[in-house]
Amino acid sequence: MDPTGDLLPTAPPVGGLTTGAVARLLGVAPTTLRSWDRRYGLGPAAREDGRHRRWTAADIAVLRAMCRLTSAGLPPAEAARAVLAGQTPAPAPTPGRASPAPGPLPPGRARRECRGLARAAARLAGPAMDELLTAALDRYGLPAAWDEVIMPVLHAVGRRWESAGERYIEVEHLLSWHVSGALRRVPARSPSPGAGLSLLACVPGETHSLALEALAATLAHQGLPVSMFGAALPVEALVEAVRRTGPNAVVLWAQSPDTADGATVDRVEAIAWGVRGARRRPAVLVAGPGWAGRRPPGARHLSGLARAVDVLAAPVAR
Structure with a gap:
């Protein structure tokens, strides 16, 4: 379109x-x-x-x-x-139309996809961003589209904003909004029988949640139960959510070292539920660049979207 x-x-x-x-x-x-x-x-x-x-x-x-x-x-x-020359571009895939099997982008294609999305963002062209994001997600699958197209463009826009000051922040905000919307449109599958629940939340004070939204969308698309609590969840609310839902795994995202708080990890790891003598505790994992050099002892760090999904889907994580 x-x-x-x-x-x-x-x-x-x-x-x-x-x-x-x-x-x-x-x-x-x-x-x-x-x-x-x-x-x-x-x-x-x-x-x-x-x-x-x-x-x-x-x-x-x-x-x-x-x-x-x-x-x-x-x-x-x-x-x-x-x-x-009178040539026209090939139409983007439409819902319901058969698409090639998702997978890594062919050599050189990632650069072209990134360039197109970045130009649409710079023009503040919301409909064009929606079309390009949907096409990339349909054509390559969420992990590949996220790692090779969406994240590089988000990083490039972020660097431009840092160098240009407030003059470019509208581009970052609009792009983030449309990425979030595209992730929510990824279809979810019925949860697999016996699969454990993953609870995802940003640590208190952390407002950057897009990467966690991508993880939530990928888990749901693969039929893995997930509860996404989003940005800046207060500690007491996080503790209450863990006690009420009894997740097998809790993923805590920190974008910045300023928000990566080991005390929050310790607090969640100490939560137990169930009858006396058979109480359970969640596996607590940390994710995001904020934990670099600040990872709590014994905490497992999830690196990359595809790897995070593999870990959360494995029986050992459940």
Whole structure:
């Protein structure tokens, strides 16, 4: 689906649209349109008084094709050649359509997927991000899409925000929101009989929960019971949740060393339930970069999404 299709009027006003109006319509900067015109010849066919750009419906259709191709990860020069040659991108998988078996991305494909998602995020193009995220998750499966596409783009956006200050934070917030939504759309399977419950929570004070959301979505998709409590769960609430649900494993996420608190791990490890003489305790695991160099003695550290799922699915973890 063309993310700008429902925003395009059936016919531009007589005389065409200005560059600013087309930029707002397509969700790109006016300077981008002028650059495409100057570098690749993707400008309007006619100019008012020989000077001012006026974009017709045919001109806008060309730009829409250009936006689709660049959002899919093609470099602008390659996308422009394809547009001028009349080529169109392959359609993204749709729900219900058979997809190739999920797996690692082919060589070079990850870079293209990352480039497309990063460009859509920089344009604040929410529908395009949804389409690209859904396509990556359907095509490669959640662990591969997370490790090779989503996380690299999140890291790149985070580094850009750190260097650009508050001027780029809107990109990070919007991208995070759409990633979270895409993870929630991953279908869950009925829990496997006898599988143990995994309780996932961020440590108190930790607000970064996307990686934990990815773990929760992967476990649910594989039919493994999971309770996701999200960001900054207070200690007393965490203790109460463990006592009430009796999980086989508790995963505590810390993004920052400032929030990685060994005392919280000790508190959860001490929780016991059941009748006297046959009481159970949860296996407590830590995850996230905040635990580097601060891992509590004896605590197991989960590294990587696929590895975390393997550990939580194994009988020894249950």
